[in-house]
Amino acid sequence: MPIRLEIVTPEKRAYSDDVDAVILPGSEGELGILPHHAPLLSMLGAGELRVRKGATEESFAIVGGFVQVRPDRVVVMAETADLAAEIDLEKAQEARREAERALEAGFVESADLAQARAALQAALARLRVAERRHREGPHRRG
Amino acid sequence: MASQRDIRRRIGAVRNIKQITRAMQFVAASKLKRAQDATLASRPYRDMVDEVIADLAAVLDAETHPLLARREAGTRLFVVITTDRGLCGPLNTNTVRFALKEILDHEGPVRVVTVGRKGRDALRRARVPLEAHFAGFGDRPAFADVTPLTRLVTDDFLAATYARIDLVYPTFVSTLVQRPVLEQVLPILPAADTDGIPGNQFIFEPNPATVLRQLLPRYVATRVYQAVLETTASEMSSKMVAMKNATENAEELIEDLTLSYNKVRQANITREMIEIASGAQVR
Numbered sequence: 001m002p003i004r005l006e007i008v009t010p011e012k013r014a015y016s017d018d019v020d021a022v023i024l025p026g027s028e029g030e031l032g033i034l035p036h037h038a039p040l041l042s043m044l045g046a047g048e049l050r051v052r053k054g055a056t057e058e059s060f061a062i063v064g065g066f067v068q069v070r071p072d073r074v075v076v077m078a079e080t081a082d083l084a085a086e087i088d089l090e091k092a093q094e095a096r097r098e099a100e101r102a103l104e105a106g107f108v109e110s111a112d113l114a115q116a117r118a119a120l121q122a123a124l125a126r127l128r129v130a131e132r133r134h135r136e137g138p139h140r141r142g
Numbered sequence: 143m144a145s146q147r148d149i150r151r152r153i154g155a156v157r158n159i160k161q162i163t164r165a166m167q168f169v170a171a172s173k174l175k176r177a178q179d180a181t182l183a184s185r186p187y188r189d190m191v192d193e194v195i196a197d198l199a200a201v202l203d204a205e206t207h208p209l210l211a212r213r214e215a216g217t218r219l220f221v222v223i224t225t226d227r228g229l230c231g232p233l234n235t236n237t238v239r240f241a242l243k244e245i246l247d248h249e250g251p252v253r254v255v256t257v258g259r260k261g262r263d264a265l266r267r268a269r270v271p272l273e274a275h276f277a278g279f280g281d282r283p284a285f286a287d288v289t290p291l292t293r294l295v296t297d298d299f300l301a302a303t304y305a306r307i308d309l310v311y312p313t314f315v316s317t318l319v320q321r322p323v324l325e326q327v328l329p330i331l332p333a334a335d336t337d338g339i340p341g342n343q344f345i346f347e348p349n350p351a352t353v354l355r356q357l358l359p360r361y362v363a364t365r366v367y368q369a370v371l372e373t374t375a376s377e378m379s380s381k382m383v384a385m386k387n388a389t390e391n392a393e394e395l396i397e398d399l400t401l402s403y404n405k406v407r408q409a410n411i412t413r414e415m416i417e418i419a420s421g422a423q424v425r
Contacts, residue, residue: 038345039345040344042345042346066357066360068194075190077190077194
């Protein structure tokens with residue numbers, strides 16, 4: 001039995017389909033979701049979300065937000081969600097350098113510091129996902 | 143009757159106006175595409191957050207989180223969202239009229255925060271007490287742009303300055319239809335839970351308090367952001383339609399004026415012919 005996966009961000013609906021399994025970066029560690037999972041509401045960290053459907057696997061870089069799991073449905077409400085294949089490596093690296101610079105400059109204001117840290121995490125998550133994909137190529141199983 | 147020169151001058155003037163309205167129509171059309179896409183693209187997110195809140199209705203009460211606190215008496219705040227620029231048909235008038243009705247119908251103390259210059263001007267003329275004003279958020283509002291507004295609304299509610307906070311804005315139904323609506327943001331009212339899973343059966347990670355502390359302010363921000371997006375899409379479609387009508391009216395006017403210009407010209411020629419003819423007869 002498949003499970004319905006919806007990935008939405010304030011800017012767009014990133015994914016909507018029936019899938020076999022989802023692995024996502026919860027705030028307390030990786031979560032693997034299969035059909036008939038217990039109802040769950042968790043916060044999300046920054047990292048890779050993997051979608052398994054039949055023999056194919058797709059991967060997204062997601063940052064922040066929430067996931068709601070019901071037995072038949074998984075709803076991911078992330079701040080951002082980018083399909084691995086669509087991530088621009090150079091742009092992500094640039095974002096990482098910028099975030100690191102901001103952190104080194106050491107802003108006094110806590111809001112700025114938190115923002116820079118979040119930006120760095122987002123850039124790192126995006127880079128990790130994109131790099132893995134470039135190494136392995138489009139993922140095929142079985 | 144106007145002279146030939148007067149009419150020619152008027153035709154020129156109307157033609158100039160037509161050029162401007164046509165240009166504005168095309169600018170609005172291109173911006174509309176973007177605004178409409180943004181509005182429709184962010185609706186699923188809002189709907190999902192709504193559904194999650196509805197699922198949790200059973201565990202949500204005033205003790206869980208202060209954003210859920212229902213206060214019986216107190217000041218009501220209306221956040222009226224309009225556009226900064228005019229020339230967009232009846233959009234702002236309709237929104238303001240709708241807002242005014244709600245404001246005046248309410249018995250008890252009321253405060254108003256406006257977004258967009260047009261609404262501020264109109265409400266000020268109606269002698270409504272304005273608490274604060276935000277300039278519009280431009281043609282492509284980003285999520286972060288509305289944070290100051292969200293923060294003001296949230297902080298004032300938490301400080302118990304207001305008992306209830308509503309948004310009034312024009313929803314984008316289609317290019318031809320924009321409807322002003324009133325939407326309560328605070329206190330958060332979970333919709334009826336349609337799903338079979340009671341909120342208390344959910345596992346929360348890391349724990350319910352932490353999740354709700356993040357989720358509920360997020361819900362408020364999402365509402366406010368969506369309202370601003372809807373207003374932008376409404377503005378662009380209303381402007382495009384208004385300017386299209388103006389261009390067509392100008393064309394009609396040019397046609398009418400050209401007709402009367404030709405009539406006057408003809409009359410003048412005839413008169414001159416008669417003058418020449420009668421002059422020849424006398425001799």
